[in-house]
Amino acid sequence: MAALSVDPVVDPSLVRAEAARRRSFAVISHPDAGKSTLTEAMALHAHVVSEAGVTHGKASRAASLSDWGELERERGISISSTALRFGYGEAVFNLLDTPGHADFSEDTYRVLTAVDFAVMLLDAAKGMEAQTRKLFDACQRLGLPVVTVVNKWDRPGHEPLELFDAVQEATGRVPVAVNWPVGHAGDFQGLLTPGESTYLRGQAVDSGAHRAREERVEGASDPRLEAGVWQAAVEGATIAAELNGRFDRQAFLAGTQSPVLFTAAAGNLGVRPLLEFLLHQAPSPAGRAAVDGAVRAVDAPFSGYVFKVQAGMNPAHRDQVAFVRVNSGVFDRGMDLQHAQSGRPVLSKYAHHLVGRGRQAAATSWPGDVVGFVNATGLGVGDTIHAGPPVVFPGMPRFNPERFRVVRNRDAARHKGFAKGLAQLEREGAIQVLRDAEGSPGGPVLAAVGDLQFEVATERLRREFGAEVALDAPLPYDRARPVPAPGVPELAGVTGVQLLYRPDGEAVALFPDRWKLNRTRELFPHLFPDEPPTG
Ligand code: GDP
Numbered sequence: 160m161a162a163l164s165v166d167p168v169v170d171p172s173l174v175r176a177e178a179a180r181r182r183s184f185a186v187i188s189h190p191d192a193g194k195s196t197l198t199e200a201m202a203l204h205a206h207v208v209s210e211a212g213v214t215h216g217k218a219s220r221a222a223s224l225s226d227w228g229e230l231e232r233e234r235g236i237s238i239s240s241t242a243l244r245f246g247y248g249e250a251v252f253n254l255l256d257t258p259g260h261a262d263f264s265e266d267t268y269r270v271l272t273a274v275d276f277a278v279m280l281l282d283a284a285k286g287m288e289a290q291t292r293k294l295f296d297a298c299q300r301l302g303l304p305v306v307t308v309v310n311k312w313d314r315p316g317h318e319p320l321e322l323f324d325a326v327q328e329a330t331g332r333v334p335v336a337v338n339w340p341v342g343h344a345g346d347f348q349g350l351l352t353p354g355e356s357t358y359l360r361g362q363a364v365d366s367g368a369h370r371a372r373e374e375r376v377e378g379a380s381d382p383r384l385e386a387g388v389w390q391a392a393v394e395g396a397t398i399a400a401e402l403n404g405r406f407d408r409q410a411f412l413a414g415t416q417s418p419v420l421f422t423a424a425a426g427n428l429g430v431r432p433l434l435e436f437l438l439h440q441a442p443s444p445a446g447r448a449a450v451d452g453a454v455r456a457v458d459a460p461f462s463g464y465v466f467k468v469q470a471g472m473n474p475a476h477r478d479q480v481a482f483v484r485v486n487s488g489v490f491d492r493g494m495d496l497q498h499a500q501s502g503r504p505v506l507s508k509y510a511h512h513l514v515g516r517g518r519q520a521a522a523t524s525w526p527g528d529v530v531g532f533v534n535a536t537g538l539g540v541g542d543t544i545h546a547g548p549p550v551v552f553p554g555m556p557r558f559n560p561e562r563f564r565v566v567r568n569r570d571a572a573r574h575k576g577f578a579k580g581l582a583q584l585e586r587e588g589a590i591q592v593l594r595d596a597e598g599s600p601g602g603p604v605l606a607a608v609g610d611l612q613f614e615v616a617t618e619r620l621r622r623e624f625g626a627e628v629a630l631d632a633p634l635p636y637d638r639a640r641p642v643p644a645p646g647v648p649e650l651a652g653v654t655g656v657q658l659l660y661r662p663d664g665e666a667v668a669l670f671p672d673r674w675k676l677n678r679t680r681e682l683f684p685h686l687f688p689d690e691p692p693t694g
Contacts, residue, residue, distance in 0.1 A: 169488070169489045171458035172458070174457060174458040174487075174488060174489055174525065174526070175457060175458045177489075177525035177526070178443055178444045178457040178458075178525055178526040178527060179443045180249060180250050180251050180443070180525075181250070181251050181252075181253060181275075181443050181444050181525060181526060181527030181528065182250055182251070182252045182253070182275070182276075182437050182438070182441050182443065182527075183252075183253040183255070183273070183274050183275050183444060183484075183527040183528075183529075184252075184253070184254060184255070184274045184275060184276050184277060184278060184437070184441065185254070185255045185256070185257050185267075185270055185271060185274045185277050185278070186198065186254070186257070186277070186278045186279075186280055187257060187267070187271075187277050187278070187279050187280070187291065187294035187295065187297075187298065188279065188280035188281070188290070188291055188294075189282070189285070189288035189289065189290040189291045190290065191282070192280045192281060192282040192285070192288070192291070192310060192311075193280060193282065193310040193311060193424045193425065194280055196310075196424040196425050197280060197308070197310065197422065197424040197430070198243065198254060198256075200422075200424045200425075200427045200430040201245070201247075201252075201254070201430060201433075201434060202243070202245055203370055203427065203430075204247060204370060204430060204431055204434055205245030205246060205247055205252070242254065242255050242256070242482075242529040243255075243256065244528070244529075247434050247438060248434075248438050249438075250437075250438050251527075251528075252434075252437070253274075253527055253528060253529060255270050255273060255274055255529065256270075257270045257271070257294075263609065263611070263612070264293060264294070264297070264558070264608060264609070265557075265558040265588065265608050266467070266588075267294060267297065268297045268301075268556075268558070269466050269467050269540060269555055269588065270466060270467065271294075271297050271298060271301055271303065272301060272466055272555065273466040273467075273482075273484035273529065274303065275303070275304075275441070275442045275443065275444055275445070275527065276303055276304040276305065276306065276441050276442055277294075277298050277303050277304075277305050277306070278305075278306045278307075278308055278433075278437075279291060279294070279295060279298075279305050279306065279307050279308065279417070280308050280310055281307065281308065281309050281310065281322065281326075282310060282311050282316070283309050283310065283311045283312050283314060283316030283317060283322070283344045283421075284311065284314055284315060284316035284317065284344070285316075286317055286321070286322055286325045287325045287326060287328075287329040291329075292329050295329065295330050299330070299331075299414070302414060303414070304411050304412050304413075304414055304441070304442060305330070305332065305414070305417050306411075306417065306418050306419075306420070306433075306436070306437070306441065307326055307334060307417045307418065307419045307420070308419075308420050308421075308422055308433060309322055309419065309420070309421045309422070310422050310423065310424050311344075311423060311424075311425070312340050312344055312347045312421050312422065312423045312428070312429070313345065313347045313363060313423035313425070313426055313428070314344060314345055314423075315344055315345035316344035316345070317344065318343075318344075319336075319339065319340065319395055319399065319421075320395065320398065320399060320402075322334075322419075323336075323399060323402075323403065323419065326417060326419070327403075330417060332414060332415060332416060332417040333403050333404070333410070333415060333416045333417070334403060334416075334417050334418075334419045335399075335400075335403050335404060335405060335406045335407070335416050335417070335418055335419065336353055336396055336399045336400065336403075336406075336418075336419050337352075337406055337418045337419060337420050337432075337436055338350040338351065338352055338353075338359075338420050338421060338429070338432055339351050339352075339353060339392055339395060339396035339399070339421070340392065340421045341358050341360075341378065341384065341388060341389065341392040342384075342388055342392070343391075346388075347361070347363070347421075347423050347426075347428060348360060348361075348383075348384060348388065349361045349373075349376075349428075350420075350421060350428075350429055350432060351378060351392055351393070351396060353396040353397075353399075353400055353405065356377060356378060356379065357375050357376060357377055357378060358375070358376065358378045358381075358389075358392075359373050359374070359375055359432065360373065360374050360375070360376050360381070360383075361373045361426075361428040361429070363423060363425075363426025363427070363428055370427055370430075370431070371426060371427040371428050371430070371431075373428075373431065378392070378393070404416075406418050406440075408440055411440065412442055418436070418440070420432060420433050420436060443527065444457055444486070444526040444527035445457065446459075446487070447486045447487070447552060448552075448553075449550045449551055449552055449553075450551045450552065450553055451551075453550075455486060455487045455550050455552075456487060457486075457487050457488075457526045458487070458488070459487040459488055459547070459548070460487065460488045460545070460546050460547025460548060461485070461487060461488035461489060461490050461494070461496070461545060461546040461547065462485075462486045462487045462488060462543065462544070462545040462546075462550050462552070463483040463484055463485045463486050463487075463490065463530065463543070463544055463545070464483065464484060464486060464541065464542065464543045464544070464552045465481045465482065465483055465538050465539065465540055465541060465542045465543075465544070466482055466483075466484055466540065466541075466555070467481075467482040467540060467587075467588075468480070468481045468482070468538065468539065468540050468586060468587045468588070469482070469587060470583055470587060470619075470623065479533070479534055479536070479583075480531045480532065480533055480534075481531070481532040481535050481538040481542075482529055482530075482531055482532075483529065483530045483531070483532060483544060484527070484528075484529055485524050485525060485526050485527065485528045485529075485530060486526060486552065487526055488526070488546065488547075489523060489524070489525060490507070490523065490524040490525075490528070490530055491507075491523055492507055492508065493507060493508055494507055494546055495507075495546060496544050496545065496546055497544065497545055497546070497549070498537060498538065498542060498543075498544055499542065499543035499544065499545055499549060499550065499551045500539075500542050500543065500551070501537060503537065505532070505535055505537075505538065505544050506532075506535060507532070539586050540555050540586070540587065540588045541553075541554035541555030542554075555588070557588075557591070557641075558608050559638065559639050559640060559641075560591050560606035560607055560608055560639050561607070561608055561637050561638060561639070562606070562607045562608070562609070562610060562613070562633060562637070563593075563604050563605070563606050563607075563633065563634040563636050563639075563669060564604065564605050564613060564630045564631055564632070564633050564634065565599075565601055565602045565603070565604055565605075565630070565631040565634070566581075566602050566603055566604070566605050566616075566617070566628050566629075566630055566631075567601075567602040567628060567629045567630075567631065568602070568626060568627075568628055569627045569628060569629055570626070570627050573624075573625055573626045573627070576620075576624035576625045576626045577620065577624065577626040577628065579624055580619065580620040580623065580624030580626050581603060581620070582662070583623075583624075584616055584619065584620075585662055589612065589615065589616060589619070590605050590606070590607050590612050590613070590615075590616045591605070591606040591607070591661065592604070592605060592606070592661075592662060593605075593606050593659035593660060593661060593667060594659060594660050594662075595657075595658075595659055595660070596658070596660070602631070604634065604659055605630070606639065606659075606667075613630060617630060634657075634669070635671050636657065636669035636670060636671050637670070637671070637672060638669070638670040638672070638673065638676050639667050639668065639669050639670070640667070640668050640670070640676070640687060641665055641666070641667055641668075642658065642665075642666040642667065642668050642686060643666075643686065644665075644666065646666075646683065646685075646686040647666050649683060649686065650666075650668055650679070650683065650686070653679060653682075655670075655671055655675050656668050656669065656670060656675065656679060657669040
């Protein structure tokens with residue numbers, strides 16, 4: 160007899176309380192700023208919420224790599240995204256991992272749609288780096304609050320005020336000091352809180368294996384500080400406050416201020432103050448707006464949306480995982496769910512909490528948590544699933560690709576695998592697949608934001624789908640824009656512009672250069688509304 164599955168009746172105040180405990184965020188940084196080190200250092204302060212390993216370092220990653228992970232290992236990059244969950248105080252932190260490589264900025268963007276704020280990690284010696292700026296721009300587009308963390312303060316680096324200027328210039332947000340380093344970069348003695356006479360004196364510990372020893376002491380009378388060090392720190396913090404003001408939570412949440420904290424993550428210094436700050440000041444999940452503008456409150460019945468689909472995570476099973484962020488209500492394994500886009504039921508029996516690369520049967524998840532749906536075929540990036548009253552959240556915006564190459568299947572006998580593989584990569588958003596009006600007899604066009612995506616795509620077609628493929632030389636285009644259906648006949652005759660089509664039929668126009676794009680936009684302004692000319 161089929162078991163009757165009844166949606167659990169959950170006390171809305173319990174859902175609100177669980178949501179209020181959640182801090183769901185991502186760390187954005189240029190490679191080597193110390194993201195892995197900071198993550199490990201945070202995990203040292205955590206109490207385990209789930210049993211699976213909480214460590215997240217490169218060593219533990221390497222140990223659990225899946226087969227297409229070999230590519231990651233060979234290239235020394237992190238391509239996939241997972242969520243790390245840990246308890247701190249009364250809070251539950253969900254730290255979502257973002258790929259470090261610039262070629263995967265679209266992936267990173269998707270992860271950022273699933274968090275409530277971001278931590279922007281800077282290297283004290285390098286300040287705002289290229290990739291940090293790019294990732295910040297994504298946060299800006301998404302309206303995310305951003306906490307700035309200046310890392311590697313144990314190494315020589317810029318003056319704090321120089322770093323503040325760089326942050327303001329690059330982000331337009333006003334940096335305000337939550338704490339201030341005692342000792343210049345390279346001589347990290349501890350952290351003061353602006354306006355207080357004491358400071359948190361820290362002693363670095365080796366390689367982040369232990370929590371730092373920290374004690375609160377009077378700054379002015381601490382004999383361990385060299386002459387002038389305390390005075391300089393107090394002055395620095397005072398000047399920063401006079402210039403930029405003090406931390407204001409509303410301004411932080413509105414994205415006009417970015418609170419700044421200092422760390423030496425490798426020595427675990429400043430990590431606990433960072434966690435305390437996130438615990439007390441960072442936002443918890445709030446209701447999310449649906450496509451019709453109505454907000455699905457966190458205590459409404461369950462809803463979530465797919466921010467990432469990834470295959471090949473478990474070489475033994477060749478499975479595919481759809482990562483779902485819980486937007487409202489409670490998720491229980493086995494509950495009845497619907498896929499909003501198709502109206503079809505979704506199996507929740509095989510859902511897992513995502514913890515590092517490991518998995519754990521998902522029992523109960525709350526707003527802000529990430530649940531992995533294994534082999535829930537039909538779930539695509541940007542899709543909504545729900546229980547109870549229907550809701551559809553806005554889909555995932557696509558990045559405009561900048562590189563285009565025809566892909567050819569070299570073994571006709573493997574045509575099925577080739578077609579299946581392309582469909583899978585397209586569904587995951589790993590790469591875009593375009594065809595011409597004739598269905599591309601020469602081969603479909605792979606469209607990417609970064610070159611590394613081509614490498615990953617061809618490698619995955621080979622390893623996962625047994626398809627040996629060859630890529631033609633890059634097509635002579637470096638920009639693309641979606642075209643509304645009525646505009647297709649208008650653009651069809653324009654020389655130098657090529658029209659291709661996505662699997663869902665949407666047309667995309669390819670342009671050889673900025674000049675051609677701008678010129679086309681001048682001629683057909685109605686086809687490209689609200690878009691500034693590209694510089
Ligand atoms: P990621 O690429 O951003 O994940 O950076 P990692 O965490 O792998 O760190 C890059 C390098 O910087 C490693 O050699 C770390 O040991 C080092 N590192 C990270 N944090 C600190 C720090 O606070 N102080 C110093 N001196 N080195 C650090």
